[in-house]
Amino acid sequence: MAKKKEVTVEEKLRALFDLQLIDARIDEIRNVRGELPLEVEDLEDEVAGLNKRLEKLNVDLEKLDHNIKDKKNQIEESKALIKKYTEQQKNVRNNREFNAISKEIEFQELEIELSEKHIKEFFAQIEQKKQVIEQSTERIEQRTAHLNHKKSELNEILSETEKEEQNLKAKSEAYKKDIEERLVKAYTRIRENVKNGLAVVPIERGASGGSFFTIPPQVQMEIASRKKIITDEHSGRILVDQELAEEQRIKMNKLFAKM
Structure with a gap:
């Protein structure tokens, strides 16, 4: 029996950020409908x-x-x-x-x-x-x-937007299945507790996305190394480096364009 390939922390972070981009897109569609x-x-x-x-x-x-x-x-x-x-x-x-x-x-x-x-x-x-x-x-x-x-x-x-929203919701559920349950639960909990629904954010200008609290250089280096999942001590959001975020955005934008 073939041994199941171990998922790296970087792969987990990419998967979580992909999921965040999908859910953020759904939020955006719903915001267009507004009230x-x-x-x-x-x-x-x-x-x-x-x-x-x-x-x-x-x-x-x-x-x-x-x-x-x-x-x-x-x-x-x-x-x-x-x-x-x-x-x-x-x-x-x-x-x-x-x-x-x-x-x-x-x-x-x-x-x-x-x-x-x-x-x-x-x-x-x-x-x-x-x-x-x-x-x-x-x-x-x-x-x-x-x-x-x-x-x-x-x-x-x-x-x-309805067709796109349905496709995105299906993608969101499919992506969740490929992420370990504890991370999905943590991601969902963070999304429910933050105002804009962003549970996974990149570092922007030395601070976590959407926050004014700067992240110490040492922590920024740890995030960039992608060796462990790090959360923002102020908001509880999962942090990813700018380069990883940009790579996943390009990938997901191509996916969204096909919908």
Whole structure:
């Protein structure tokens, strides 16, 4: 059985930096999309909420129309009763009966007045709701137009980047399989804990990439020797020398160009 080739520290560093370049590329694609997916989602929720409100307003209008019809029917019923009572008054035998019927007529007249008052109130409410409906419809049209614009913007970005992102994610997983598990775990942990997601960085102008803390010359020489994995004492990032980083960038850029 052939003995498995031992992976050197330099090979591990190159593999880790390659993985970092792939994941940084994925981050870059996602940054291009930015807040657009959330913005689209918020706009969809807003439009859905406005449409729901508009539905309720239209239901309220139907109820008010129904109430007006009810009150008009009540008025007609009261008028019919007044007519009936007026006829009965012609045949009364005494003042007591006349007065009793007069009270009934008076009550129905008051009922008519009250119904007419309610009808006026219902019409006022209808006018008010129609104004709100008009404003809501206008708002829905504006927000829907804005939503469609943002969706179009997002779809355009997705169509340009989705395939590349999927390919990069597959590459990222494939590269992780070729790196020992403990290093992948360390790399993932560092990526989660640093602001820009950079877990493996080169030395730039005597400091770790993205940092202002200088690295002592002796440590820089150790990093350049590629004999052991060294981390930045301030950020915890894994450090590689500038030459190795440049070589891997050229290699990975060729890979990215094919995607």
